Amino acid sequence: MELTLTCPIEAFVERLIAQGYKNGEEVARQALLRWMAEESDTPPFIQSRLDEAAAGRFAPGDRANIERIIASA
Numbered sequence: 001m002e003l004t005l006t007c008p009i010e011a012f013v014e015r016l017i018a019q020g021y022k023n024g025e026e027v028a029r030q031a032l033l034r035w036m037a038e039e040s041d042t043p044p045f046i047q048s049r050l051d052e053a054a055a056g057r058f059a060p061g062d063r064a065n066i067e068r069i070i071a072s073a
Contacts, residue, residue: 003028013028
């Protein structure tokens with residue numbers, strides 16, 4: 001697989017290599033592992049709800065909704 005990086009990301013990878021990472025592949029591997037871990041830590045639909053709230057379209061819920069969400073997690 002081949003990845004193409006933007007100039008700022010390429011500069012970031014080069015800085016990490018200078019700080020001790022073995023190579024660019026190791027930087028990418030660590031970044032993707034962190035990304036996957038963060039993604040798996042996010043309960044379903046949380047990001048979409050946060051996006052709705054940020055856009056001002058979030059409808060406030062009631063306590064029953066909160067209890068259902070907690071029970072389904």
